[in-house]
Amino acid sequence: MEAERARRGRRRWSRYPSRTFYLFVSPWVLGFALLTALPLGYALLVSFTNFNGRNSRWRWVGMRNYTELVRDADVIASLVRTLAYTAITVPLMVAGGLGLAVLLNRRLKAVGLFRTIFFLPSVVPVVAMAIMWKLIFNRDAGILNAILEKVSVGPIAWLVDPNAFYALIILTLWGLGGGMVIMLAALQSVPVELEEAAVVDGASRWHVFRHVTVPMISPVIFFQVVTGVIASFQIIIQPLLLAESNQVGSVALVPQSTHLYMVQVYEEFFNNNRYGFGSAMLWVFFLVILAITLVVQRSSRLWVHYQVDSEAER
Amino acid sequence: MTVVRDPARPAIKPALPAPARRPRRRANAAWTYLLLMTLAVLFAGPFAWLVLAALKTKTEWVAIPAKILPEAPQWGNFTQALTEINFTAYLGNSLFLSFLYAVLVTFSSAAVGFGFARLRGRGKRPLFVVLLSTMMLPQILTLIPTYVLFARVGLVNTYWPWVLWGLAASPYLVFLFRQFFAAIPAELEDAAIIDGCGYGRIFLQIFLPLSRPVLVTSFLLSFTWTWGDYIAPALFLDPDHTTLSVAISAFYRDPHGNPDTTLQAAAATLYVVPVLVIFLFAQRYFIRGVLSSGVKG
Numbered sequence: 001m002e003a004e005r006a007r008r009g010r011r012r013w014s015r016y017p018s019r020t021f022y023l024f025v026s027p028w029v030l031g032f033a034l035l036t037a038l039p040l041g042y043a044l045l046v047s048f049t050n051f052n053g054r055n056s057r058w059r060w061v062g063m064r065n066y067t068e069l070v071r072d073a074d075v076i077a078s079l080v081r082t083l084a085y086t087a088i089t090v091p092l093m094v095a096g097g098l099g100l101a102v103l104l105n106r107r108l109k110a111v112g113l114f115r116t117i118f119f120l121p122s123v124v125p126v127v128a129m130a131i132m133w134k135l136i137f138n139r140d141a142g143i144l145n146a147i148l149e150k151v152s153v154g155p156i157a158w159l160v161d162p163n164a165f166y167a168l169i170i171l172t173l174w175g176l177g178g179g180m181v182i183m184l185a186a187l188q189s190v191p192v193e194l195e196e197a198a199v200v201d202g203a204s205r206w207h208v209f210r211h212v213t214v215p216m217i218s219p220v221i222f223f224q225v226v227t228g229v230i231a232s233f234q235i236i237i238q239p240l241l242l243a244e245s246n247q248v249g250s251v252a253l254v255p256q257s258t259h260l261y262m263v264q265v266y267e268e269f270f271n272n273n274r275y276g277f278g279s280a281m282l283w284v285f286f287l288v289i290l291a292i293t294l295v296v297q298r299s300s301r302l303w304v305h306y307q308v309d310s311e312a313e314r
Numbered sequence: 315m316t317v318v319r320d321p322a323r324p325a326i327k328p329a330l331p332a333p334a335r336r337p338r339r340r341a342n343a344a345w346t347y348l349l350l351m352t353l354a355v356l357f358a359g360p361f362a363w364l365v366l367a368a369l370k371t372k373t374e375w376v377a378i379p380a381k382i383l384p385e386a387p388q389w390g391n392f393t394q395a396l397t398e399i400n401f402t403a404y405l406g407n408s409l410f411l412s413f414l415y416a417v418l419v420t421f422s423s424a425a426v427g428f429g430f431a432r433l434r435g436r437g438k439r440p441l442f443v444v445l446l447s448t449m450m451l452p453q454i455l456t457l458i459p460t461y462v463l464f465a466r467v468g469l470v471n472t473y474w475p476w477v478l479w480g481l482a483a484s485p486y487l488v489f490l491f492r493q494f495f496a497a498i499p500a501e502l503e504d505a506a507i508i509d510g511c512g513y514g515r516i517f518l519q520i521f522l523p524l525s526r527p528v529l530v531t532s533f534l535l536s537f538t539w540t541w542g543d544y545i546a547p548a549l550f551l552d553p554d555h556t557t558l559s560v561a562i563s564a565f566y567r568d569p570h571g572n573p574d575t576t577l578q579a580a581a582a583t584l585y586v587v588p589v590l591v592i593f594l595f596a597q598r599y600f601i602r603g604v605l606s607s608g609v610k611g
Contacts, residue, residue, distance in 0.1 A: 018434075018435035018436045018437075019435075020429075020433055020435075020513050021429050021433040021434060021435025021438060022429075022435055023429075024425050024426060024428055024429025024433060024513070024517070025425075025426045025429040025430060025435075025441065027422040027425060027426055027481055027482060027483045028422070028423075028426040028445065028482065028483040028485070028488060029441070030482070031422075031478070031479075031481065031482020031483055032444070032445075032448065032482070034478070034482070035456065035460060035478060035479065035482050036448060036451070036456050038463070039456045039459035039460040039462075039463055040455070040456060040459065042459050042462070042463055043458075043459040046459070046462075053462065100353070103346060103349065103350060104350075106346075108343065108346065108347070108350075114350050114353075114354060116594070116597060117354045117357050117358055118353065118354075118357050119597070119600075119601075120357070120358075120361075120590065120593065121357055121360070122604075123538060123589060123590075123593050123600060124542075124586055124589065124590075125538075125541060125542025125543075125544075125559060125585070125586065125589060126542060126544055126559075127542070127544050127559040127560075127562055127563045127582070127585070128364075128542075128562075128582045128585055128586040128589075130563070131364070131562070131563070131578060131579065131582040132360040132361070132363065132364045132582070133360065135360075135363055135364060135367050135575070135579060136359075136360060136363055138575075140376060140378055140380070141375050141376050141377070141378075141380050141575075142380065143359075143363050143380060143382070145380070146379060146380035146382075149379065174357065174360065177357070178604050181601055181604050181605065182604060182605060185605050226450075227450070230450055230452060231452075233452070234452035234453070234454045234455070236454055236545065237544050237545055241544070241563055244573075247564060248548050248553065248556070248560055248563070248564045262454055265458070266458070269458055269462075275462065278458070279459065282455060282458065282459070285455065286455055289450070289451075289452070289455075293450060
């Protein structure tokens with residue numbers, strides 16, 4: 001028996017057919033079916049009804065939720081705000097992460113300390129983050145207005161319209177250290193010889209960075225953009241927590257300017273009890289994310305440089 | 315560490331006048347330090363302001379103009395924060411849920427990662443593509459319908475959702491384990507197979523012990539996810555059974571119902587310090603976790 005196993009070692013999978021594989025991956029397969037596919041499918045069904053969450057007397061309404069949705073001024077406004085938020089934060093996050101990484105990618109004293117300080121905010125739980133920034137943005141007692149007062153600006157009411165939008169962006173940017181760590185690793189994976197060769201050829205530092213370093217790390221930049229876009233589309237907790245709220249998970253006091261798409265979804269579900277309409281919004285969001293991912297992926301061929309790497313095919 | 319613009323590399327130095335470059339370089343480094351210091355103050359500032367707020371009296375906090383330092387540090391704020399709300403109960407809930415989820419999800423993700431890395435089966439490639447694309451799927455998208463479904467079967471206000479999420483493995487952690495297991499040489503398991511070892515034992519007795527750094531990364535990441543999570547406990551748990559994160563965000567009130575800011579700051583400090591301490595001691599594990607998310611699979 002043992003000898004036979006050894007002989008057929010290369011083809012062992014044929015005697016351990018799919019069964020063993022499926023046994024091992026079953027937690028995820030079942031979990032995906034029950035906790036991802038089922039809720040999404042359920043939301044799709046509900047999106048064609050006028051279900052209000054409690055009443056069992058719902059009925060099919062066909063595409064009505066979807067046709068209402070595209071004409072709903074609040075929904076459109078929240079979508080536009082989300083797009084604006086994404087268009088501002090993603091480039092700043094990616095460029096900021098890359099900038100910090102470039103600063104730290106050299107032989108300096110205490111480089112590790114700086115890296116830790118910049119990375120630290122990205123592990124701070126969102127509740128603590130919101131509390132910290134509310135203390136800073138506080139109109140009367142906050143340090144930001146205290147500093148601005150020194151230069152005779154303000155006081156600015158940061159946490160209400162229209163400034164809450166900028167407060168949210170600042171809070172988001174504080175967490176760009178996670179991207180920095182990824183960029184740093186990408187920079188360090190660029191072969192030194194390549195950049196040195198360019199220097200020998202008389203290229204300036206900017207030219208080396210622009211025409212050697214950036215193309216080499218463009219897959220990482222690309223990935224950061226995609227995940228950044230998706231992350232900023234799903235923002236909900238930060239607006240909720242930055243708002244002056246008096247109960248858990250309440251959207252009632254979220255200012256207009258940070259009333260982003262997911263906040264609108266949350267409101268439809270839990271304040272207006274419009275489960276059907278909220279589910280339709282979720283599905284639109286899901287389809288938009290799919291579309292963005294596809295478009296970005298297609299367009300990436302135009303500007304992303306992938307190194308030919310057989311390892312990646314494994 | 316790879317140093318890109320290292321001045322001390324004699325091998326390929328172009329014939330530039332070295333003495334002329336050195337002072338410029340030193341000035342450059344000074345500017346870099348100045349920039350880094352400024353940024354460090356901006357990044358660390360919110361932590362300092364939180365602790366300062368936690369150490370002020372209520373009147374000091376609302377004083378106009380704003381005071382930077384408290385007259386005398388109010389350490390009593392911390393003990394008051396512990397008693398003002400049922401802090402230890404919420405802390406217990408947070409610890410329990412975080413630990414429960416972290417243990418379950420680490421083990422299930424390791425098993426699934428092992429399956430994708432070392433076993434063959436029909437439809438493995440398309441399954442893996444599905445797994446990778448669910449990594450991109452926002453959690454919030456499924457969370458609300460999951461809540462609606464769980465409410466109907468009576469799973470709301472129990473800890474079962476966390477058990478189920480834990481057992482279901484996390485695509486992100488699966489990917490982490492899969493990358494690690496795929497890099498282990500095949501001789502190891504071949505030898506075990508010759509010895510008559512089944513894949514269950516190969517996984518438990520050979521691969522799992524080997525993957526200790528990934529196990530630590532996975533445990534720490536999933537623990538801090540649950541510890542820091544707000545929306546799931548806010549949705550799924552009643553105020554009595556909720557976690558510290560929800561309690562801190564809303565439960566510190568003065569008798570008029572206004573936020574009790576200094577106590578909230580003290581509680582938030584107590585809540586965030588463990589995360590920071592774990593992070594400082596285990597930074598490399600967090601970095602490993604972040605990196606695997608940023609590199610295309």
